[in-house]
Amino acid sequence: MQKLASAIQDMAKKLLEEKKVDLVVGFAGGSLPLRSTPCFIRKPEDAEKLTWDYSCENNLANYLRKREGKVAVVAKGCDVRSIVALINENQVSRDNLYIIGIPCSGMVDRVKADEAVEGKDLLAVEENGGSLILKGKGFSKEVKLDELLHDTCKVCRYGNPVVYDTIIGDTVPDKAEDSFADVAAFESLSPAERRAALAAEFSKCIRCYACRNACPMCYCTECFVDCSSPEWIKKSTDTADNIMFQAGRVFHSAGRCADCGACDRACPMGINLRGMTRKMVKEVKDLFGYETGVGMGEKPALATFTAGDPEPFLVKE
Amino acid sequence: MIIAKNALPGLLDKLAAEYEVYAPVKQGAYSLYKQICNGAEADFGYVNSKIPPKGILFPQSEKLYSYSVTGEGTSLEECVDTRKKVIFGIRPCDAKSLLLMDNVFNNDKFQDPYYLTRRSNTILVGMACNDPAGTCFCTSMDGGPFDQSGLDLLLTDIGEAYVVEAVSQKGKDLAAALALGAADDSQKAAAAEARESAEVACAVNTVGLKARLDVNFYDPIWEKFHEKCLGCAACTYSCPTCHCFDIVDEAKDCNGCRVRNWDSCMFPLFTLHGSGHNPRTSGKERMRQRIMHKFKYFVDNFNATACVGCGRCIKNCPVNLDVREVLADIRGSEARSDK
């Protein structure tokens, strides 16, 4: 990890020194255990702030729209998929972007770490081979790094960036096809059970909109939840409206969501948002054979039409 | 006075017969203050709750009144919540935050009946922090892990039991009603020792902060803090002192109600005018507002800082934008008094 970080620093420094870019978006060390923080480097001498490890969970594609000048971004596999999706939607110009791709074997889920120590206050984390030692006052617990990874990362098949200008780090091994077992389990429930499961989850929502704002694809100038005439959903925190908000968000990102998990990671209440987002990802994949952000120049699934597209919704059975 | 730990669930049951009792309840790895029906639901193995208990007095969504319009005219029904409540196990920082909120909801210009009625009907039973979290900085914000401000009773965990101190008359009355026994000398000594050894490791230097904020509205330093900020409300909704709200009507045909919802200065919509003009055009102005409101305007208005150092905004921010670092940066910045 240390080696990776210094290679990233060198690259950022070089790009800034040679004036190939005006800005490098990457990660700096954070103020909490298991936490890195997005950072913006404009001077070569500041490049030493850049870091890389299993705590670089934010999706930096979120910071690339509406930028002046040339920008380099330190991007792991899922960030790159979102970047590709944004380029395909004409939100980011490929010509002004320099992608420092980082093969990624997964990011740590802080909720899992908190669960591992039963909600006690985590003060420090040490690495021990393939494990992390989670420490706090009166406890020290060793947990396998693999067990702490985000569920997104466990099934992600695009840890190796699909597009890049330079790549730093060793390629990660290929993974088997995603079975969407989580979605299948949800689908197997009865409608009443599904409603109950969603209600249990979304009764926790505080409508902070961190999920929406963390999503690189949620970039509408006016979000439907903020609109007051007409008022699509209530502004108050009612479970049904919380579900509607999330359902609306997921529908709006159909064929655009890269299954990066940024929304889920941002949620302070630890709500499982991927249950919904992945249902849509699976739906789009099954219906259109389309995966978001894996092919440069592709038209988003819902922005195009082919004669072979299934239209089951038109068929009256 | 003393409460044996094994007697606590029974005592909470007894309280719940007369009051709405709110206590920390585990939800996954986190704790939240929830209304409990029986004492066994409460779990005091918490550092602090994920979201502050402010919502018990100032709910995230609160119906102020309902109305209906008929041929005979308009009728209004006000919704003032008069039920008696106990918040059991509130941390000292959160109790202090309510004193700060009182300034907003009860001052020369405004008295808010919704908040104030709940407030006067609520008893605050505090739980001292023997083991403050790494993100707690209450001692830098005029508080502390054993601070009694705003509390009615204060409990100290001594292992098998809680030593109870009455802070207010309300607290004394409640203790008398519960017929709490007296603590013996060794129990009192154990509580004193817990107080002695409780350590808030994190300090935030605020010397000169207000003076800086008084003059740095146009300082270039504000250009940088917001750059990574997502503009969500994870920080403000998890802050025990943030109190901004929005009022909307929820109506269907001739019936409706007026609802007050939490709002956040971090949302662009917060200052959007009907005309379409927005005086706070970017994240820069919004972040500046959040910091200024807490550490300058509130001080100007009420002579107190609107932060109690609970650390929730630090833990809940999805991009690790740490208010402690923002404050340190501001203190270190060159103050510009021009313009």
Ligand code: SF4
């Ligand atoms: S981040 Fe979580 S709590 Fe916030 S609005 Fe989204 S789902 Fe709700």
Ligand code: SF4
């Ligand atoms: S909806 Fe969630 S998982 Fe999908 S692209 Fe947006 S942030 Fe990523």
Ligand code: SF4
């Ligand atoms: S500003 Fe942050 S640390 Fe201060 S009271 Fe609010 S949430 Fe707690």
Ligand code: SF4
């Ligand atoms: S929680 Fe963090 S990202 Fe969200 S508005 Fe607050 S500072 Fe910005």
